[in-house]
Amino acid sequence: MAPAFELPAVDGGGTVSSRDLFSSNEHTFLLFWESGCPRCVEALSEAAVFNGNSGGVGVGLAGINCGDAEPFEIRARVEESGAKFRQLFDRGRAVAGRYMVPISVFTIVLVDRDGRMVARAEDPQGDISLVMEEMLLGDERYRFDEEGSRGPGESAAVPAWASAGIDVRGEARIRFLSISARGDGASGPYGEPVSSGNRMTGRLELEVSRKAGRFITAGGLLRAGNEGLKALRGGPDYFDSGYGSVFAAVETGRFHARLGYYSISMTPLTLMRWDWDDNPRS
Secondary structure: OOOOOEEEEOOOOOEEEHHHHHHOOOEEEEEEEOOOOHHHHHHHHHHHHHHHHHOOOOEEEEEEEOOOOOHHHHHHHHHHHOOOOEEEEOHHHHHHHHOOOOOOOOEEEEEEOOOOEEEEEEOOOOOHHHHHHHHHOOOOOOEOOOOOEOOOOOOEOOOHHHHOOEEEEEEEEEEEEEEOOOOOOOEOOOOOEOOOEEEEEEEEEEEEEEEOOOOEEEEEEEEEEOOOHHHHHHOOEEOOOOOEEEEEEEEEOOEEEEEEOEEOOOOHHHHOOOOOOOOOOO
C-alpha cells in the first residue's frame, strides 16, 4: 500500500490528502521532484505532455516538491516547466522518505484507486511521457509484484517503518583544509579558529522524525564529528550542541513554524563579509 499523506498545495489552496487524491481516478501518478534539480524541471515538462494527452481520463497527476525551497521558487519552476497539474509541497522530505525517494532523483510512483502502488521508476531515462505510458500499460520494468518488489532483481520498495510514517535520513560530510596563515586570529569558513597546516574535519548525522498529528511533525537528530561547536554555530546549519537536538514543526497551508534546530540555505555571497575593507571605495 502507498503510505498515506496530507500535504499543502503549492498554490496555497489548502491541503490535499492521499486518500482523496487516489480515489478520484483509476490511477494516479506521483512525481517527486526538487527545484534545484534541472533534470526534474525538464521531466515535469515532459510529464505535462503526457497530462495533455492522457490526463483527466481516469488518470491523475500530482507533483510533489520534496526540497526545502520556498513556495515562490517552486511556483517559478512549475511555470517554467509548463506543468498545469496539481503541485504539492513536501517540506523536509517527510513523504519522500516514506516512499524511499533518493535525494535529487526524479521519481515516479503509480498508485491505483485503492491506494496500491503498481509501478515505480527512479531517474527514468528517455522521454518521461513515454515512460509514464509504459508504466500505465504494465511494463514489467516498472511493475510492483505482490511481494512489493520493483521488478526482477530489485529490492522491496517501502519498509514497515516508512509505511508507519517514520522518516529516517542520514548525512555524512568531510572537509579538507590546507591552511597557510600568518599571525594570530585566523579563522575558517564558519568563523572557527584555525592554524597553519592540513586538517580533515567530518560529521555524521542521523535524523528520525514522525508525524505527531495532522499538522505537527516531531523528531530528533544524533550527530558525531570533530568540527567543534563554534563551526557548528557559525555555519549554514545552526546547532547549539555538538551531539544533536530535537525539533517540533507545525505546518498548515502557508503557515510554517519550527522549534528546535533548523537549516538555512546560504550562498558564497551571504557567507562573505561586505564591509569597508572588503569593498574599498575609490
